[in-house]
Amino acid sequence: MAEGFEPTGDGWTLANFTAAIHRGGVAMWAWSPTQRVARLDGLCREFWGVSESVVSIDELFARVNAEDRVEMVENWWASEREPQAYSFDFRIGDGAGARWISARGVGGEASRVGAWIQAIFLDVTYTKRAEEAERLLTAELAHRVSNMFAVARALTSIVARDAKSMPLFAEDLSRRFGVLHEATALATRSQHGDHGNVPMGTLAERILAPYRNGANIDVDIADAVVAPPGKVNDYAMIFHELATNSAKYGALSGGGTLTLRGRMEDGAARLTWEEGAAPSSATKAEGTGFGSRLLKQTIERSLGGRFERTIDADGLRFEMVVESV
Template sequence: MAEGRGLETDRAALLARYDLDTGGFDTLDQIAAFAAALCEAPIALVSVVEDERQRFLARNGLDVEETPRDISFCAHAMQGPEIFVVSDATRNPDFRDNALVTGAPFIRFYAGAPLIDGEGASLGALCVIDDKPRDDLTDLQRQGLSLLARQVMVELEGRRRDRDVIARQQRDAQAVAESDRMFRTLADTMPQMVWSTLPDGYHDYYNARWYEFTGVPAGSTDGEGWNGMFHPDDQERAWGRWRHSLETGEPYEIEYRLRHHGGDYRWTLGRALPIRDEHGAIVRWIGTCTDINDQIAMVEEREVIAHELSHRIKNIFSVISGLIGLSARQHPEIRAVADDLRDRIMALGRAHDFVRPHGPNSQPDKGEGRLWGILEQIFAPYRDALGPRIHFSGDNPEIDDRSATPLALLFHELATNAAKYGALSLPDGRVKMEVKDEEGQIRIDWREEGGPSTVPPTGEGFGSRLMQLSVERQLGGRMTRDWRPEGLSLSLWIPARSMSRTPAGKG
């Protein structure tokens, strides 16, 4: 059967959207009473037509609550967009045998305005009924009945919206409850302690791991009670970091000592991230606490061992230097060679001391892990009353234990040769070094000035081969030399990855 602008496929599903079984149709009763008065009719009804029946949501002048659909006048009225009028039902072949005509309420005149929703579907009709025939409604009555029918739909659509809102709220509440249940289940299965706070930082949830670790009663660390779980020396620092995250929205991360249920304090890594809504506002913080006490103890133990090994290696350098000096005293003819060898070993010792693991009382004063730091140690002997005679400028790339040894040998040889034969052999001689990071290559230029005129060597000595080995074999770089009249000019190109395992930085 055609209905309005579409086919009638499932009236039960259509009408179910309006929550018609809950009652509360006082406004519709008022509309029906006004329609009866406006049209001077003894009966007015708000009728909703279902699959098998029509039922009256509001009625004036009639006690019946419903009738079968097959005798419904409103089932005809809802099929068109205009008011449906039957002037005299006893003379209309479609209705003269209708039970509502032959019996109570003895319908003679009927006028019904269809109830059409916003999607064009008809729910039923607002109708007026008289037991006396009429030709029609007046123009004013027609206009009024149409307006009242639209007002009926305003009320029904409002109920529908309210029902949809309530249903959506219920679904949202169910989704939140389900999400919260899943979150708590997941959190309780995690090995870390998990907690959450409101946007203002109020702690309102801890998982099972938290209570297992701390041993405190459930709920005792809600709000600000969590801070009392930290070591007294860590509380102010933890609060300060947490307040900063709350004020800025930045992630929270800190290491602190957390009180264990055994009474001792264990090092813990605390982290938290904000959860934001679609507008970027923070709606919750989710955090974790991870017990890192064993890892810290292992690191401290490894550092103790590394310091001890490094100290012993440094002692070995000292022993070797002492043995070389003793041999030179016993064999004066090898003194020059012995002195050179001892100086190189001392340079290696300085390089090792620069990059070896340090404790809090043995840290280098400055330049730790940077090229300039080791250069200051290698060039420390080459100073005069006016200060350093080797000046370096430019970038200050990172170095590590792999590059420290070849760099120490390289610059020791350059400084030694400059002191013996080059710029540093004369009082006014100076050396200028410039370091540049050139897209993954560290370029180092060594320029000697103010020394004696230089000429290329006739043969390649041990020192030259040592520098070549340091640059090319150990550092994977290249080296060029220019024996200018005013002094040696040497340039190095060393891959940044050979200088340090981390990208080269700038000083």
């Protein structure tokens, strides 16, 4: 090494290197296959939510997300035998607060120090959540494009039934598409901070306006029920999803009755969407498909609310409650 560049001084210590590694989200650990215990450093204990330095492997396994546990345990034991670099990912904990961990090391004898096998854990939660958000965004985009085509077909069918001439048909269809575009633009502008709170009634009316001539629609949402700027697009998506499904299978497919109510009750916004029996013979199983998952994701995760949906011979009832809008 060139003169004057040799590492010296109090800063060149194992403790400082360990601190630097920890700041990078890397934890160090070792485990004994025969004793079925693991030795964890401070950051590793934080990952697992334990206080002891030496912990039973089975206790750690029990803390792994149930969906990941079987594959994770198989990979864990395989890392002892297979003499090659490995990397496997899993979650510790459940729900939105679960931590994503990547276990990395070299299997076989190369990683052994006596009876112990050494490796690292890397916190990859941020990366995994970003990947999940990207996948959801891609799926949502594909779903919305599919929905727009479904809306186009439904609106074309509705307008065609009452059209007296081709020019009137084109004019009416263009107007309905224009209103739908305005509703989408309203949500987009609000999402980017160009507007304040948006009355929920206004948003619902914009989205349902293209279906007005084909169904009996009654919107009664109190002025106090509003969507804050950052959540307008969420509510627009919910109304649009419900309207799209109704246009394909329910009251908005022609001649049906839709009632939309909104009230503030004890500080919570309660929205109720009720449809009479669908005039169409088309049916669809409840709770299936990406649309249902998107509704659940939006209402429960983004808005922090809850909802119930029932479909029977009398029609559909959808009710959602958001504690604070």
